[in-house]
Amino acid sequence: MIKLNEKRLIETFVKLAQTDSESYNEGAMQELVARELKEIGCRVAVDNAGKKYKTTAKGNVIGYLPGTVNSAPFILCAHLDTVTPGKGVKAVVKKDRITSDGTTVLGADDKAGVAIILEILRTLKEQKLPHPPVEAVFTLSEEVGMFGSKNLDCTKIKGREGVILDGEEVDSVLVQGPAVNTIEVWIKGLASHAGVSPEKGISAVEVAAYALTQMKLGRIDKDTVANFGIIQGGQATNVVMPEVYLKGEARSLVNEKLAKQTANMKAAFEKAVKRFTKKIDGKICKPELKFVAEERYPAVRIAKTHPVVKGAVAAAKQLGISLKPVACGGGCDANVLAGKGFTLPNLGTGVRGYHTTKEYLLLKEFFAAFHIALGTLLAYKK
């Protein structure tokens, strides 16, 4: 087994954890990581992602370490930001774990990943291990909507495969997650006195209600679900409701199925508009419809038989860990980067209680995560 400098890995983690980097305020962290990469001997690029939304950082950081064996580059990816409260973190190193002092998050999500990647690069050089070229990709503002990976300059990265280090337990690898569309619908009918002349109105809520009966919601198929969770409209019982707003979402593990479900939902509203179009005082009156579907993130779906997944499973086995491929319900860099053509299964780093002030990092798993990621990298050849 390759020797891990545990002391140095912990020191690096503590230094990172104690550098403030709440989302949108990752400037100092971006500079620190770029400096560390240069010190290791990597070529470093910073893209312009930071100009495309509001953050103190200039961009995502990419470190390049040339390979000593002929292969496509292997990507190691982690994000630089933390959730709040993440200012003035004091990392407390205990016997089996690292915690914060209880007033902030620890930020092991995802600085455990960042520290592991830096230690892997140091180890590759120090121990002269034969390895493929490495591209270390550090993204911004993952926690608040993956703005770093969404704005990543992919032309700066040659590899398309590797791993993300941004999970909890080291015995699971995330290979599947749904694509999500947020759906907003505005319907404008026609107000009229409901007691005196209801026939001169068009009830927006009736249009919406009819549309909802014309589409499938809930469980669509084994990969796809859809739901409207918010509806707002109306001000008085004696007025035919002139406007209604609905907000919902659709999710699918398959991008094409999500597109189809979204189109079906839109078509149902269009059908309702037609049905409720009528003549009032000799004039054709048609409800107005605005349907907006916004992609929150695309699906990630990596085969369990993919060489990188198999490499990770084999590396974990060396440690006596049986690595389980799992699916997640939310979105992360793995989703966004899958949409850009990258295959990056997401490995755990040993963090627990993330996004709370009780967050901690289990050292045993932290060290295991280093070996799993390094083993996966060393086995890679393409």
Ligand SMILES: [Zn+2]
């Ligand atoms: Zn994270």
